[in-house]
Amino acid sequence: MNYNFNDIEKKWQKIWEEKKAFEAKNGGDKEKYYILVEFPYPSGAGLHVGHVRSYTALDAIARLKRAQGYNVLFPIGWDAFGAPAEAYAIKNHVYPADMVSKCIDTFKGQIKSLGLSFDWSREINTTDPNYYKWTQWQFLQFYKAGLAYKAEKEINWCNNCKTGLSNEDAAGGVCERCGNPTTKKLKNQWMLKMSEYADSLIEGLQDTEFLDKIKTAQINWIGKSIGAEVNFKLDGLDEDLTVFTTRADTLFGVTAMVISPEHKLIEKYKDKIKNIDEIVEYQELAHKKSEIERTDATREKTGVKIEGLKAINPVNDRVIDIWVSDYVLASYGTGAIMMVPAHDERDYAFARKFGIEIIPVISGGNIEEEAYTGDGVHINSEFLDGLGKEEAIAKMIEFLEKNKAGQKKVNYRLQDWVFSRQRFWGEPIPMVYCEKCGWEPVREEDLPVILPDVPSYEPTDNGESPLSTVEEWVNTTCPKCGGHAVRETDTMPNWAGSSWYWIRYMDANCEESIASKEALDYWGQVDLYNGGMEHATRHLLYARFWNQFLYDQGLLSVREPFKKRVAHGMILGENNEKMSKSKGNVVNPDDMVNSYGADALRTYEMFIGDYTKDASWSENGLKSCKKFLDRIYRLGEKLNESNEYSKELEAEIHKTIKKVTEDILTMNFNTAVSALMILLNNYDKQGEISRKDYRTLIQLLNPIAPHVTEEINEMYNLGEALNESAWPNWDAEKLIDDTYEIGVQVNGKLRASILVNTEDGEEEIKEKAFANENIKKYIDGMEIVKVIAIPKRIVSIVIK
């Protein structure tokens, strides 16, 4: 018996589309459930089998939840600003939007061929002016709340992409777009005050069910550290040099100060610095280095002593030297440190190299050999002598605050979000500059600021956005005074559109606001959000920040956007390596759908292994899943007329309903498929099966293989369409078998397996165990020390 799976799949996809079967309603009696997959970047490469894995997984949950009576929102859209479309435009001299729309068509066709139950009425596209109008509008809200500001700042710069980058986009000192090392560049940038939300972003994690590793990654990225700021007076000047330290207790061990090459003190007192030429030379050298070179901890320390400036230690009035070194980062703390070589490895290395005094203030270790960073009793520290680390820190901060020489201070690694990009393919930042009024926001009624076409999409060498060349677009009038003004020509980062897209899905076609209040209140929060681990400290942090801001503005009813975040593992090539064109191990989902069908592909990707772990592709594995579906299809030949469960199968069926339901909802898809295979094996052993046996099996399989199951259901007229039917229930009483096998151990080794009755107590089980021939052999003539019998688990006999 053969069937044409391609025809069947197309048939059901058409039926679902015509019936608008998966469109969610904003409101109603049903409980809501919002399932989100990260919207894809519609690149020219087309859909990846990795997309199929996560989309199918969440689709299975969506279908099951609908059958359980939930109002499920499961939307999809396109994150289409950013590098790939722009790179294509530069190469081929075409407007990126044309390319994007072609790619979207391809993706859409591929996604539809998989039978995913997305609500297409809510499809969005970040490059659509109707969408980015609201991205721009939200930027204006940040601006009005004082959280968007323009500042001249040392930022990460990619020389290859010719654009500034946020810290998140330059993690590890490499450009996230092209992978080249980044350098620092002083630039006037729009910034979002994400640092103001540092604590809130840590605390908010408590209200989420993110994986621990995601929470940890975010907490590490935010990098909260509690310490103190200490003010060192500059000798003979009315000026403080302020440092941040987590070890205020070591202040008596300070033997020098170190400032970063970018520190503003250098410029301010350049006339007083006798060796200014040498310092400037060092600054220039540091500037040329890439971020990776500069932050390489194994590199030998370099630095220059500033001649002409000295600092005074507030605890003992000692006059000490000030050095410049690039091991001190401008971006962290105050860009300056107090040097305690006895108790800090980096300071120790620096002091050793330049012959700076080393004063131990904590006993322990051997300062002849290395800095002692451990805890111990304080020495050489006057009022701290005899105290341990924590007490000494508290006492020192008390002293500093009393003497106005410093205070307790919390510092974060998290910086404000650099929000300007000098690239063409992004949302224009809706700000204009007027000579008279300064920076003014575009009036909300004038949004969207449409991205114009440009003669050249290439980034420019002068660090300006390509938009700056479009004079008729750049020149405009000031919204405040009506005079001449110029538009901001930088664009937003490609994370902007994805920082609120789940909100837009709630009411995708709303024209009055980002989404109606009713829709926002109804859907509230995403219940389940799936995406890759690579977004743990970028998209996920930006999105949470953005949501918290909108909540604080009274626009949203929930502070945290995502209740639960899960991450899927990668699908590797058949050779166990990451799929890539150069390795020639890329599997095209279209080919798989054509050869084996969407249902087989979906089933295989659910069966391939632990959903959260990487798995290697195997076409044989896919074939076996096709075989599994064929066997399910052929079961129809065994159908009898009964509408009750077959007695021989009933217990097994109830067990399987329970297992499959729980496994899909807890994302153990591989064992759900396995349970269905076991059930099928049982069906196959029967001479005939009932209509109800069959119907339940295909219902359970339907979330994973929706087409063939609907087809079988219709062909044998087993009941109403599966996507409109209620999920089957299991009966807890039917789960219990009359008898079961239990293992018998003698001195911890398994010696037999015996059949006992379910209602047998300890005594009956023991009796049966002792009656077993093999057990008799072992215990014959031995002293029985102890017998443990636990029904449903084990019998354990200890002999001597």
Next chain:
RNA sequence: GCCUCUGUGGCGGAAUUGGUAGACGCGCUGGACUCAAAAUCCAGUGGUAGAAAUACCGUGCCGGUUCGAUUCCGGCCAGAGGCACCA
């Protein structure tokens, strides 16, 4: 260096309030059907010994707790990911 996590057959992987390790599938071997092949079906399949019953070994390594440890504890080793000259 610090923080997370992982380690089970030839392969993907099951099984943890501690209770018969290897479910399910791939691959492989043998068989049935066929002129033959494909497809399908049946049987076997952790290692060693044995015709078999069965015995010994076996969940990265070394110890510990326990009647019993893949699971809990201590110490290693290997791999993956995150952070890292962050004061």
